[in-house]
Amino acid sequence: MMESSRQIMAIGNHSALQATIEELSHYDWSVFQPDSFHEALSIIGKHDCRIGLAFLEEDTASLPLEMEKASELTALHWVVLVEDVDRLSDKARDLIYSYCFAYRAAPLDSRSVNVLLEGALGMAKLQDRYDAYREGHQNHDLRMVGDTPVMQHLYRTIHKVASVDAPVLITGESGTGKELTARAIHELSSRRQGPFNVVNCGALPAGLIQSELFGHEKGAFTGASQRKTGIIENSQDGTLFLDEIGDLPLDMQVNLLRFLETLTVFRVGGLKEIPVDVRVLAATHVDLEKAVEKGEFREDLFHRLNVLQVQTPALREHPEDIEPLANFFFRRFSSDKPVKVRGFSHESLVVMRQHRWPGNIREMVNRVRRSMIMCEHRLISPTDLGLERRNGHSRDTDTLQQVRDTAECEAIKAALVRNKHKVLHAARELSISRVTLYRLLEKHGIDRNGSSDETTPDFPSTSKTIQLT
Numbered sequence: 001m002m003e004s005s006r007q008i009m010a011i012g013n014h015s016a017l018q019a020t021i022e023e024l025s026h027y028d029w030s031v032f033q034p035d036s037f038h039e040a041l042s043i044i045g046k047h048d049c050r051i052g053l054a055f056l057e058e059d060t061a062s063l064p065l066e067m068e069k070a071s072e073l074t075a076l077h078w079v080v081l082v083e084d085v086d087r088l089s090d091k092a093r094d095l096i097y098s099y100c101f102a103y104r105a106a107p108l109d110s111r112s113v114n115v116l117l118e119g120a121l122g123m124a125k126l127q128d129r130y131d132a133y134r135e136g137h138q139n140h141d142l143r144m145v146g147d148t149p150v151m152q153h154l155y156r157t158i159h160k161v162a163s164v165d166a167p168v169l170i171t172g173e174s175g176t177g178k179e180l181t182a183r184a185i186h187e188l189s190s191r192r193q194g195p196f197n198v199v200n201c202g203a204l205p206a207g208l209i210q211s212e213l214f215g216h217e218k219g220a221f222t223g224a225s226q227r228k229t230g231i232i233e234n235s236q237d238g239t240l241f242l243d244e245i246g247d248l249p250l251d252m253q254v255n256l257l258r259f260l261e262t263l264t265v266f267r268v269g270g271l272k273e274i275p276v277d278v279r280v281l282a283a284t285h286v287d288l289e290k291a292v293e294k295g296e297f298r299e300d301l302f303h304r305l306n307v308l309q310v311q312t313p314a315l316r317e318h319p320e321d322i323e324p325l326a327n328f329f330f331r332r333f334s335s336d337k338p339v340k341v342r343g344f345s346h347e348s349l350v351v352m353r354q355h356r357w358p359g360n361i362r363e364m365v366n367r368v369r370r371s372m373i374m375c376e377h378r379l380i381s382p383t384d385l386g387l388e389r390r391n392g393h394s395r396d397t398d399t400l401q402q403v404r405d406t407a408e409c410e411a412i413k414a415a416l417v418r419n420k421h422k423v424l425h426a427a428r429e430l431s432i433s434r435v436t437l438y439r440l441l442e443k444h445g446i447d448r449n450g451s452s453d454e455t456t457p458d459f460p461s462t463s464k465t466i467q468l469t
């Protein structure tokens, strides 16, 4: 991490600003004065410039160069000079409050401005240390956050299975990072140059599933006006990730097993056996062994897929990663769009530690994103996160309400899966109205589609996802 140096980006050419800059030469600062917005960004790119200095005029509606819109500029620690803060517009005062380290009103003597600049530099250095501390919780190879023993164990397992070209069964509760794990295995494997394709087995309509997986020949059935290659064939030399494998209908399980045993496919209506070199990774949040016992999943297919296993831990099993994860998503969303929110309040961090996270990391993604939109202050509160503070209860003692919440959450998730994520049908099965179900989905942070909450893909996408509704 680069050490913050004594470099200032000064914006604007107001005479009071110029006079201050001249006097600042006594204090060993280097001052850049860009002529354009692009030059300002290029200075930030080339130099370790962390402090902004501007003079805000009374009739200025926004800071010069629209700093509100430019994330690079908002990342500067701004010191703003004004004539009289009471004469500024509400908008200008809000900008100072939201984005600036400090302001100084006239008389503008260089000594007091220098004190503020020193403070801003100190803050930049603190931020570097904080960033380094947060980065320490990330596994950059796998693009995963968390450095607790359970996560370290997961990383070791991912590395081990990535080096072997055999099927892997990834198990874990919903939202624990099964797809992310599958992508990491692919990226670390010798197949990384090939495609990574995802099929959500639970979302494929029964009538289309065969043709989506195996493809079809022209004229194979009504409407098959063109030859179509299936996703298995399209995954040649790469990895096919079969998500929610437990939802694959029994007749399709037979076909999949045949493919895994022969590594060849027949397109629907085709007579030619086509060899395909694909590695299959499968994931499930249900207990497949139980499904085998109940006759819902083929035992031979289970053993074929279960050559290597990886288990993604529930978030409540590694609560020490909650804060680094929350900070990671906060930074991810703030780099998408600059925000005036600075981070989480201490109380929010405490409440997040107490929360059970039934929807695991996906629930956290949703809560953090929503809180950044809802937050009206500098720090995100428990209310912004939609989490109530639970006083006096340790994480290990469940209150009746917590038990009810967990049961409610599980029942909703199961109903959604059974009803192919159709809210109306799931609501009917649960004997509640659709509106009530939406309210409960919101309350528990459950994503009704299971995977549609993504904003930023975690890996550059050479992948294709089939999710038909």
Ligand SMILES: Nc1ncnc2c1ncn2[C@@H]1O[C@H](COP(=O)(O)OP(=O)(O)OP(=O)(O)O)[C@@H](O)[C@H]1O
Binding pocket: 143, 144, 145, 146, 172, 173, 174, 175, 176, 177, 178, 179, 180, 181, 243, 285, 312, 361, 362, 365, 450, 451, 454, 458
């Ligand atoms: N260790 C992690 N570090 C950073 N982000 C993570 C981590 N684990 C999961 N995520 C993020 O959490 C979200 C859910 O992860 P993912 O889709 O991989 O979970 P899943 O177990 O496949 O979920 P589902 O069972 O609902 O399909 C994604 O946005 C993913 O990027």
